[in-house]
Amino acid sequence: MQTDRKRGAETQAPDADYGVPPGPGVHCRAVSLLTLSAVTKRYPGVTALNAVDLTVEAGAVHAVVGENGAGKSTLLKIVAGAERPDAGEIRWEGAPVTLASPREALRRGITVIYQELALVPALGADANIFLGMERARGGVLAADAMREAAAQALAELGLVIDPTRPVAQLSVAQRQLVELARALVRDARLVALDEPTATLTAHEVAHLAAQIARLTAKGIAVIFVSHRLDEVRRLASRITVLRDGRRVWTGRTSEVDEAALIRHMVGRDVAYRRHPAGRAPDPTPLFDVHGLTRAPAFHDVSFSLRRGEIVGVAGLVGAGRTEIARALAGIEPWTTGNVTLAGEPYRPRSPRDAIARGLAYLPEDRQRDGLVLRFTVRENITLPVLRRFAARGRIRRAAETVAARAAATAVDLRPSPPDVERPAVDLSGGNQQKVVMAKWLLTDARIVMFDEPTRGVDVGAKVELHRLIRALADEGKAVLLISSELPELLALADRVLVVRAGRIVGELAGEAFTPEAVMALAVEAG
Amino acid sequence: MKRDWTARYAVVVALLVLCTGAALFAPGFLTLGNLTTILLHVSVNAILALGMTFVIVTGGIDLSVGSLIGLAGVLAAGTLTASGTLAAVGVGGATLLAVLVGTGAGAAVGAANGALTAYGRIAPFVVTLATMTIARGAARLVTGGVPIGFPPTGDPAFAQKSAALDALHAIGGGRIPVPGLERGFPVPALIMLALVAAGAFVLTRTRYGRYVYAIGGNEEAARLSGVPVQRVKLGAYAISGGCAGLAAILLVGQLRSAGPDAGLLYELNAIAAAVIGGASLLGGVGTAWGALVGALLIGVLNNGLDLLGVQSFWQEIAKGAIILLAVTFDVWTKRGHHHA
Numbered sequence: 001m002q003t004d005r006k007r008g009a010e011t012q013a014p015d016a017d018y019g020v021p022p023g024p025g026v027h028c029r030a031v032s033l034l035t036l037s038a039v040t041k042r043y044p045g046v047t048a049l050n051a052v053d054l055t056v057e058a059g060a061v062h063a064v065v066g067e068n069g070a071g072k073s074t075l076l077k078i079v080a081g082a083e084r085p086d087a088g089e090i091r092w093e094g095a096p097v098t099l100a101s102p103r104e105a106l107r108r109g110i111t112v113i114y115q116e117l118a119l120v121p122a123l124g125a126d127a128n129i130f131l132g133m134e135r136a137r138g139g140v141l142a143a144d145a146m147r148e149a150a151a152q153a154l155a156e157l158g159l160v161i162d163p164t165r166p167v168a169q170l171s172v173a174q175r176q177l178v179e180l181a182r183a184l185v186r187d188a189r190l191v192a193l194d195e196p197t198a199t200l201t202a203h204e205v206a207h208l209a210a211q212i213a214r215l216t217a218k219g220i221a222v223i224f225v226s227h228r229l230d231e232v233r234r235l236a237s238r239i240t241v242l243r244d245g246r247r248v249w250t251g252r253t254s255e256v257d258e259a260a261l262i263r264h265m266v267g268r269d270v271a272y273r274r275h276p277a278g279r280a281p282d283p284t285p286l287f288d289v290h291g292l293t294r295a296p297a298f299h300d301v302s303f304s305l306r307r308g309e310i311v312g313v314a315g316l317v318g319a320g321r322t323e324i325a326r327a328l329a330g331i332e333p334w335t336t337g338n339v340t341l342a343g344e345p346y347r348p349r350s351p352r353d354a355i356a357r358g359l360a361y362l363p364e365d366r367q368r369d370g371l372v373l374r375f376t377v378r379e380n381i382t383l384p385v386l387r388r389f390a391a392r393g394r395i396r397r398a399a400e401t402v403a404a405r406a407a408a409t410a411v412d413l414r415p416s417p418p419d420v421e422r423p424a425v426d427l428s429g430g431n432q433q434k435v436v437m438a439k440w441l442l443t444d445a446r447i448v449m450f451d452e453p454t455r456g457v458d459v460g461a462k463v464e465l466h467r468l469i470r471a472l473a474d475e476g477k478a479v480l481l482i483s484s485e486l487p488e489l490l491a492l493a494d495r496v497l498v499v500r501a502g503r504i505v506g507e508l509a510g511e512a513f514t515p516e517a518v519m520a521l522a523v524e525a526g
Numbered sequence: 527m528k529r530d531w532t533a534r535y536a537v538v539v540a541l542l543v544l545c546t547g548a549a550l551f552a553p554g555f556l557t558l559g560n561l562t563t564i565l566l567h568v569s570v571n572a573i574l575a576l577g578m579t580f581v582i583v584t585g586g587i588d589l590s591v592g593s594l595i596g597l598a599g600v601l602a603a604g605t606l607t608a609s610g611t612l613a614a615v616g617v618g619g620a621t622l623l624a625v626l627v628g629t630g631a632g633a634a635v636g637a638a639n640g641a642l643t644a645y646g647r648i649a650p651f652v653v654t655l656a657t658m659t660i661a662r663g664a665a666r667l668v669t670g671g672v673p674i675g676f677p678p679t680g681d682p683a684f685a686q687k688s689a690a691l692d693a694l695h696a697i698g699g700g701r702i703p704v705p706g707l708e709r710g711f712p713v714p715a716l717i718m719l720a721l722v723a724a725g726a727f728v729l730t731r732t733r734y735g736r737y738v739y740a741i742g743g744n745e746e747a748a749r750l751s752g753v754p755v756q757r758v759k760l761g762a763y764a765i766s767g768g769c770a771g772l773a774a775i776l777l778v779g780q781l782r783s784a785g786p787d788a789g790l791l792y793e794l795n796a797i798a799a800a801v802i803g804g805a806s807l808l809g810g811v812g813t814a815w816g817a818l819v820g821a822l823l824i825g826v827l828n829n830g831l832d833l834l835g836v837q838s839f840w841q842e843i844a845k846g847a848i849i850l851l852a853v854t855f856d857v858w859t860k861r862g863h864h865h866a
Contacts, residue, residue, distance in 0.1 A: 331750065352752040361750065369750055372743035374810050383740055383751040390733040397731075439751070 020468035031094040033058045033221045034079070034110075034190055039088030041074050048074040050245040051088065056190060061212060063236035063253075065229065067265055067458030070242040072225045076192055079223065080112035106132075109189035113179045115198060120166035128167055129182045153181035158212050170434040171318050173204040180211060183220075191215060192223035197231055198455055199315035201484055202519055209235055224428035227458065228485075229258050241265055242371040262459055274491050275466055278474035281309035281494065286478045287346075287359075287447050289328070297323040298502040302335070305447060305478035310469065312493025314518045316518030320502035321482045322364060325449045329361030330354035341447070355384055360445035362436050364452040364482070370436040373425040377413070378404035380424050381439045407438035411468055430461025437468060448472055449480040454488060466492055486515045498522050536805055537816065541823050548830035554831055558707055565715035568825035570595075570773045572718045574796035575803065575817035576725045577636075577769030580762040582800050583729070584757025585742045586650035588763060590639060591770040593661035594632045598774035600665050602628030603674040603784030606694060612686045621693040627780065628778070629771035633713025635661060636767015640760030650763075658793070665786035675783025691782045698779020714776045718818070721769070725814035738762060738816055743811030760776055798845065799824055802852040 034056040035495055041049040049071045056062045066072050077083040078090075081099035090097055099105045100508035119128045122233075126143075129150045135142040150163040159177045167175055176196060183191045193212075197205045212222055212235060226232050232239060233253055241249040241264040249264045256264075292301040298320040305311055313321050327334045330348030339346045341357055344416075348354035354361070363369035371380050381404040382389060389400040401420065408418035411434040424435055433453060440448065450469065454462040469492055473479045483489050489496055495509035498521040506521040508514075549556040573589050581588045605611055606624035615623060635657055642653045677687040697717075701710030729735035737758045740748040749755045770789075778784045803820030805812025824845055831841045 047747040329750070350752075351750045352754060355752040363750060368744075369746050372740050372747050372810075375740065379736065379740075383736070383748065383753065386733045386736055393732045393734060395731055395733055395736065 027291050032056060032091075033093060035089075035091040035094075035503035036075075036078070037089045037091070039075075039078060039085045039090070041071075041078060041083060041085050047245050049078070049085070052242065052245070053250075054240055054247070056221045056223060057238075058189070058221050058434070059216050059219045060238065061216055061224050061236040063224045063226065063232040063239045063244060065226065065232055065239060065261065065265060066242035067460060070265070070458075071245040072242055073194065074245075075242070076112055076114075076194055076223070076225060079105070079110060079190075081110070081194055082112075082147045085334070101334070106186065109187060110192070111179075111183040111186060111188040111190070113176070113194065113196065114194040115195045116171075117175050117179055119167045119175055119178060122166055124164040124166055125154065125161065125178045125181070126163040128178055129153065129163075131182075133186065149185060150181065153184045154178070156184065157181055157214070158207060173200050173208070176200075176208065177211065180215075183215075187218060190221040190223065192225070194225045195227065196224070197226060197228055201319075201522070202486070203316055203522075205231060224394055225504060229261050232261075233258065265459060273463075275470035276293050277310075277470070278306065278495060279308045279476075281306040286342055288338075288340045290338045292324065292334050292339065293326065294323070294332070294334045294504065298327070298334075298499075301499075301502075301504055303497055303504060303507075305480060307446070307476045307478050308473055310473045310479040310481055310492050312489040312490055312496035313480060313499060314484075314486065315498050315522050317423060319499045319522070321499050322451055323502075324499070325361055325451055325480065325482060328354070328386050329359060329449065330359070353444070356445055358442035358444070359445035359449070360443055361449045362440055362446070362451060362453060364455060366436050371424045371432060374423060376423055377418065377427070377435050378420040378422050380435050381407050381420070381442060384439060403442060404438075407442045411435075411438045412440060412464060413438065428458070428461070430457040430465070433457055433461070433465060434468075437465070441472075445477065447478045447480070449482070451482045452484060453481070453484075454485070462488075486518060489518070490515065530839035534804070537819050537823065537852065540852075541819055541826065543829065544823065544826050548833070552655045552830045552833035555830060559709060560829070560833075562707065562709070562712055562715065564822070564825045564829050565718070567829070568821045569712070569714035571720040571792065571795050571799055572818050572821035573721055573769050573773045573776075575799035575821050576722055576814055577766035578793075578796040578800045579725070579803070579805050579812045579814060579817040580729070580738060581650070581766045582797075582805045582807060583738050583742045583809060583812045584759050584762045586643060586759065586762065587654065588636070588639065588766045588795070589651065589654040589793050590635065590658040590661055591766060592789040592792035592794075593658045593665065593774075594635055594767055594770035595774040595777060595792055596665040596786050597635070597661040597668075598628040598632045598771040599778045599784035599788050600669050600674055600786055601631045601774055602694075603778050604668065606690045607674060607677065607687045609686075610689060612683060617686060617689045617693055620690050621697075624690075624694060625697070625772075625862075627773050628775045629768055632771020632774065633764045633768035636770070636793060637760055637764040639767065640763030643763065644756035644759035651733055655773065657767045662786070670786075671786060672784050673785040675781075694775070694779040695782055696779070698776040698781070700779075714780070717776065719771070720816050721772075722818045725817075729814055734758065734761065739810060739811060742811070742846065744810075793858065795824065798849050802849060804852075805857065806856070820852075 031256050032055045036052060036054040038051040038053065039049055040047065040051055052071065052075065054075065064072050064075060074083065078085050081102045081104050082099065090099060108233055126147045130146045135146055145162050154161065154163060154177065157177045157180055159174060161174065169180060170178065196208060200208060224232065224236055236253055239251065239253055239261065240247060241257065241261065243265060286307050287305040289304065290302045293299050301324055303311065315321050323332070324334050328339070329463065330351045330353050346357060348357060354443065379403060382400050386395065389403065404420045405418065408420050413431055413434050426434060427435065453469065454465050457465065469479060469481065481489065481493055495507060496513055496518060497504050498506045498508065498518055500522055508517055554560055578588055578591065602624040605627045606620050611620045611623060639654050639657055642648050643650045676691065677684050681687060697713055699712040702713060702716065703710045727736060737748065737753050740753055741755055741758055745755060774789065777788060799820035800812060800817050801807065801820065802823055803813065803816030803818070805816060827844055827848060828841050831844065
């Protein structure tokens with residue numbers, strides 16, 4: 001597998017293979033592509049990385065796993081040249097280097113693809129792929145040549161699109177491939193991916209996995225940061241586990257099972273276990289959706305929710321699940337359809353309306369839609385119900401604090417007892433999600449719609465969030481749970497609606513509710 | 527909303543440093559008379575900056591306030607000196623009416639700004655740029671380009687009109703006798719302090735204020751939380767316009783005359799004061815007291831340089847430098863916190 005690609009610095013010949021087959025006794029055979037030794041990075045008040053070692057081999061996938069705050073992002077930033085370590089050594093092909101800036105890392109062939117993709121939405125895929133390294137003659141862009149090269153790189157990754165299409169019009173999975181194409185065009189030798197599958201559906205993950213395999217076949221090294229252990233185990237040959245800024249384990253994938261990985265990550269035993277219902281659902285529906293349509297997002301969507309029940313919604317990203325939920329939450333309109341809530345007609349004109357009727361929607365992107373990051377935990381939690389604490393417009397701070405504290409305690413915000421005066425921006429992903437939950441719990445909603453509630457949340461917090469979601473249903477709320485993670489739906493949902501291309505194509509419950517059945521419905525006619 | 531101690535009080539410290547410097551080097555700076563004069567001179571800009579802060583915290587900008595000073599001023603002065611009004615409601619009534627017309631006109635144009643921004647979804651920079659132009663044109667149209675002010679000697683209602691202007695002058699140029707203060711305490715400064723205190727209360731203690739910060743911090747999250755985003759924004763622009771209207775009254779009262787070109791470029795001074803006082807043009811950050819401190823900083827700088835006999839051109843350069851310093855410091859203190 002190990003090939004050393006050596007290129008002339010300015011060579012641009014397409015498909016030229018300058019690979020030098022390593023002969024016997026060639027010393028660089030044993031040299032790793034990238035080696036971090038005892039790398040330490042401190043921020044005010046926290047040691048993000050503490051003497052971490054990492055060795056990445058050409059042509060192999062090295063996964064880095066760990067809970068939120070374990071130091072994965074910091075590690076990637078150091079690899080990308082975006083941050084400089086306070087101590088430790090970085091070697092590139094055996095020689096010590098300083099990666100002083102992203103530009104320098106790029107020059108050496110290191111590309112880091114962040115979760116929040118670094119693309120310019122209004123520009124085409126071609127312009128994005130060549131951003132910062134445009135081909136030009138005398139200052140005039142060689143647009144045709146770049147467009148062709150971009151199309152070729154994209155096609156190589158299995159994406160056949162008009163390369164001039166603005167990136168804003170592409171799906172998340174497609175944008176990711178644009179980033180990968182950028183790495184290819186740059187002749188990257190190491191590609192690091194931060195949570196690349198977080199927003200992808202199983203189908204798209206499979207495609208991405210195939211592309212990653214293609215990269216390694218070309219001798220490119222891949223660092224793969226993820227929360228999804230099944231994918232990590234499928235894709236990576238070696239795994240490094242970080243916990244609290246320290247490297248706690250490194251080894252071959254074959255040497256470790258999922259339970260052991262989780263133990264390393266959290267330092268304790270946790271697993272996704274089934275959360276059984278504490279009560280039977282009501283016999284009659286509380287919320288009845290009939291024929292809901294807004295072309296082209298969704299068509300003829302009908303389902304009902306009962307108190308005490310968790311209804312899962314599965315489907316590929318872009319299938320229209322979020323759009324349905326957002327329409328019901330009063331964020332966007334629908335054109336036709338009848339919805340009743342407790343027997344009364346329901347058609348919210350705004351999120352404010354929906355909240356007043358007892359419907360809560362927890363958006364999938366909590367940083368963008370769920371929280372005011374600058375606000376404290378208290379200010380975030382009470383935002384939807386501020387009226388309750390306001391006497392003629394003036395906020396009664398004491399009552400507000402009491403309520404915020406109670407809600408934060410109810411969702412088990414850490415550290416316990418919760419500090420509600422901390423700014424939300426300082427919290428981990430799991431704690432931020434708990435704040436969002438606390439905020440909506442306080443609205444006393446009868447219907448709670450979760451959209452990817454545990455995305456980007458570490459394993460320990462995930463299990464707690466699951467417990468909280470089940471507790472809501474047991475309290476008698478009707479719960480809708482949109483999730484791209486099948487294990488999550490299996491652990492929580494009483495039945496699952498499968499959405500494909502804006503339509504509900506099936507409902508599964510009991511024995512019939514298996515991952516395979518869900519995927520079959522979500523992907524093709526099943 | 528939470529800000530670090532250094533970031534929070536740096537402007538106050540800067541103001542104190544500036545005052546100390548002025549006290550040491552500028553003769554006559556550290557007298558009660560001079561200090562109250564500074565408060566008087568600062569009051570119009572501070573009131574504009576207060577309203578501007580509401581708008582800036584929502585993430586917007588209001589370029590129309592300078593022109594609104596002109597428009598609200600001539601409308602108020604026109605109302606005050608119209609023979610019909612004076613005959614109908616007398617001097618006292620006309621004065622009250624003038625105050626209401628001026629403030630109301632400002633608030634109305636502000637509300638229009640807010641409506642176009644919030645409901646029409648037009649960028650506030652563009653909306654208020656347009657109303658800035660329109661308001662200035664309207665002010666010139668109303669007056670025919672000449673100031674409304676002291677009546678000509680042959681005017682049949684001369685006595686009443688000058689009495690009305692005197693009444694308004696009691697607001698804009700009046701002094702409240704204070705023991706130990708030779709010339710008393712200027713009324714506009716008192717109004718400014720009261721308004722800033724009220725603004726601070728609204729921003730920090732009321733539901734409306736919380737919504738203003740929520741919208742500036744994350745408009746989408748605020749909307750999804752049921753915050754009436756459009757209404758709150760409209761309110762912020764109306765407050766800014768209302769502040770401009772009130773500032774216009776003070777200016778007219780002070781000068782006993784309303785020129786259509788009054789308040790030219792005042793919007794930039796107001797933005798400068800708000801920003802020096804810690805407001806961020808990205809929204810979500812800014813305080814009422816900060817607006818006052820920012821305005822005071824500019825006022826003290828101008829006054830100190832005046833006393834030192836420095837050319838006004840240099841004063842402008844110094845003011846620009848202070849803005850850059852304030853913003854650079856702000857960015858610098860925030861960077862220290864920013865980590866993964």
